[in-house]
Each structure stands twice: as C-alpha cells, then as structure tokens.
Amino acid sequence: MPSDQSTWLIAVPQDGDSEGLLEELSPKLSKLNLVAGFTIPSFKTGTLDGLISLSEDLPKQESFFTATVAKTVDTLRNLLNNDPSKLSQHILVNEQTVDEYIQKQWKWNEGRYGVQRGLREIVDTLNKEMTSIDSAMKTKLNNYNLVKGSLVQMQRKKTGNLSVRSLGDVVSKENFVQDSEHLETLLVVVPKSNVKDWNSKYERLTPMIVPRSSTSIVSDDEYTLFNITLFRRVHDEFVQKCRENKFIVRDFVFSEEELVKQQQELETADTTEKELWTELLRLSRTNFSESFQILVHLKVVRLFVESVLRYGLPANYLGIAVKPDPKAAKKTFGQLQTQFAYLKPRSNRAKSERGGNDEFAGEYQTLMEQEFFDFVMFEVPWIVY
DSSP states (O other): OOOEEEEEEEEEEOSSTTTTTHHHHHHTTTTSEEEEEEEEOOBOOOOOHHHHHHHHHHHHHHHHHHHHHHHHHHHHHHHHHOHHHHHHHHHOOTTBOOHHHIIOOOOOOOTTTTTTTTHHEEEEHHHHHHHHHHHHHHHHHHHHHHHHHHHHHHHHHTTSSSTOOOOOOTOGGSOOOOOOOOOEEEEEEGGGGGHHHHHHHOOOOOSSBOOTTOOEEEEEEEEEEEEEEEGGGGGGHHHHHHHHHTTTOOOOOOOOHHHHHHHHHHHHHHHHHHHHHHHHHHHHHHHHHHHHHHHHHHHHHHHHHHHHHOOOOOOOOEEEEEEOGGGGGGHHHHHHHHGGGGGHHHHHHHHHHEEEOOOHHHTTTHHHTTTTOSEEEEEEEOOOO
C-alpha cells in the first residue's frame, strides 16, 4: 500500500487495453482525488543490461534527489519561522503550486533533457544539476549560519542577568575614575540578598579602598551592579575577597572607542545577516522549484525503465498522476488495483522472471525488495506546510 501522504505516479502500457482508460478512470476517482494524465516520453531504451543497471542506480539517485528537495523545504521553513502561510508562498514550481505543476503543467523538458539522448546521459545530467543545487545550498546556508551565529552571540551579550551580560550599555564614563596611575574602578555584581552585606563590608574587604566610592548603578531581578574605586596594587587581593563573599567582579575596562567598535560590529552583523537571509530565501525559493522539477523528471525516467523491464516493447506508456484523499486512500488504491487487474498476468510474469532466475536475481535485488503492484507506480511525497 503506497503512502496516503504522497502523489502516485502510475505507468501502464498504452495499447488497445488502455484506450479510453483515463476517461473511464477519472469519474471513479475524481470525487475524492485529483487525477490527471501525463505523457511519458518514448526514450531510447538501449540494451537490457543498461536498463537493469539503471534500475539499480535510480533508487539511490531518487533518495538523494528527495533529500535535497526536503532540505530546501526545511531551509525555507526555518527562514520563515515555520509559518505555514508564508511557506506556501515560496513552495512553488514555476510560480504554481506543486499540485498544479504535477496535475496541469508538467511535461518533459525537451530543451534541457532531449529524448534523443540516451537514458544514462539524461540521468547523469539530472544528477549533475541536483548536485549543483545541493552544493550551492550548502555553501549559502553555511555562510548564513556563520553570520547568524555570530550575531546571536553578540545579541546574547546584551541579554541575561548582570553576572553574564555585556555591561557596555548600562555604565557610563561618570562611573569610572579615568587616567589615574594608581587608582582603578572595578564593577562588582552583588546578589540582591547580599546588597546589605556589600554595603557594610566593601570598605574593609582589603586595605587601600577609597571610602564611600561604591555606588549602585543598575539592578535586575537577581543582582545589583556596583562600582568601587581602589588602588591597583590590591586588585588581586580584592578579587579574591569578593569571591569568598560571593561578590562577582566583572572583567570590564571602560573604553568609549571599544564600545563604539562593538556597536558598529553589532550593526554590521545585523545588516549582513538580513542581506544573507534575503539571498538565502531567494535562492531556496528558486532551488525548490528547480529541484522539484528535477525530482519529477527522474521519477518519470524510473517509470519508463521499470515499464520496459516489466511490459517490454513497444516502449509506449500512459502516465497517470493521482493525489489521493488521505481518508479514502485505501479505497482509491483498491479501485486502481481493480482497474488495472488486466495487467496482472504480465506483472506476474515479470516478477517470476526476476525472482526465479538466479542470473538476474542479484541484478534485480533492489526492485525485488520494493512493493510489487500490477501496475508500475512511484510516489512523490507531499510538502507539509
């Protein structure tokens, strides 16, 4: 049973038995499902060995293609803060929804993948394009994440409590003794429960502390920030005494030039992040459209290869796309099995040839491990908003 969260791409021989098939099938399914026909090109079949080799390779390529599409969607989802309405505006193929593309617009791109070329060459071209998309996305995403990570670190320094956050935007020049050879001003973070203790002790923590030099600068829910002026020579001793009393000396040197530099770095990182966000969003939108088309083209190649191996020549097949209603997927699949029951003898023969011949068993191993229906079918997973 195929997934009820995917669109089913089906191929059947286009012969006398399939004449008028789509017209007959549509009324049976269209009440609950989207049904459309599409053209499967008559590719060059090549040799049997070549088809068997492709049948082994295509599932691996398909997994890679599907993963690339999924990663692009995840990137869009993260950029848009997982907003379904915004995501739906970017998950488009040639400016149409995925369903519109498959059900109404899809046709083989002859300009890029001419059917006069061999199947292996076509698959190699599809793979080369998808690899290029995957590589470009990784590079752009890594660049964005580096800048975003740097920006987040800078922003975090402006948040948190007084024991960890940056102090540049909460102190001023007036809180410090400037240009003194012997004196320095330190910043001390004191738990609110210990403020009274600080006020009574700080002048006696060590010698050479300037009396009444400590003032409260700012408070948050947990701490109060004080400044204190002392002689440089007792710096280490004072820090040790503070540690013993659970007072936190912050490592901070006031510099207007450094504060301006930090602010400029923050603004630059913020601007760069926004620019890269826009570029990545634009690239992801474009690459989703491109990668999804490539994926569907590969699915059609796989439909063709499997159909030739199962039904033989002439290589003329009818394509049908079915988007099932999840609530009625089982019923829909049952109707399809009934509709295509006439293919059962040919499918059984193909299955028997693959499973019963030791010479081909290994070559067909990948196909034998998959679900085997009376008709050829592969799935295109839905994009979840």
